[in-house]
Amino acid sequence: MSADAFGDPVRAITLVREGMPVVDVHGQKLGKVKDVRLGDPDAVTGEGQEGVLDDDGPPASAASWLSRTGYVRIHKGLFGGDRWVSGDDVATVDDDETVHLAIDEGALVR
Numbered sequence: 001m002s003a004d005a006f007g008d009p010v011r012a013i014t015l016v017r018e019g020m021p022v023v024d025v026h027g028q029k030l031g032k033v034k035d036v037r038l039g040d041p042d043a044v045t046g047e048g049q050e051g052v053l054d055d056d057g058p059p060a061s062a063a064s065w066l067s068r069t070g071y072v073r074i075h076k077g078l079f080g081g082d083r084w085v086s087g088d089d090v091a092t093v094d095d096d097e098t099v100h101l102a103i104d105e106g107a108l109v110r
Contacts, residue, residue: 011072012099013038015085019034022074022099025091031076039070039087047077058084062109072099074108083108 013036020033058073060068062084070087086109089100 011070011087012090012092013072015093016072016090016099017097020093020097020099022072022085022101024101024104026104030108031080032103033072033099034075034082035073037067037071039066039068044049058109059099066109069110081110083110085109 016033016036018033018035022030022033034037039098058065058071066084066086071084072087072090074083074085076083083105085101085103089101089103089107090099094100
């Protein structure tokens with residue numbers, strides 16, 4: 001985790017941008033970032049995060065949790081659909097602007 005100008009930790013998800021390639025913990029290519037939502041990690045509920053709960057967002061079963069942790073939506077290609085990963089599972093964004101996850105593909109939200 002990197003630090004800001006005051007020495008406070010910076011969450012890796014804040015460095016993620018649309019179009020960046022994404023790899024899992026094993027280095028397997030998963031797709032590209034389609035969308036990023038930072039969320040509110042200090043929130044107790046998902047209340048007030050209605051935009052995350054629309055039809056184009058993550059599945060209803062994970063929407064409240066992802067609205068708090070933030071999420072990255074990964075586009076897996078024309079027939080692969082989209083997957084979501086919690087902001088807490090974004091490990092790093094390296095110098096070549098690749099997003100590295102702390103989990104493997106099987107743990108992505110579908």
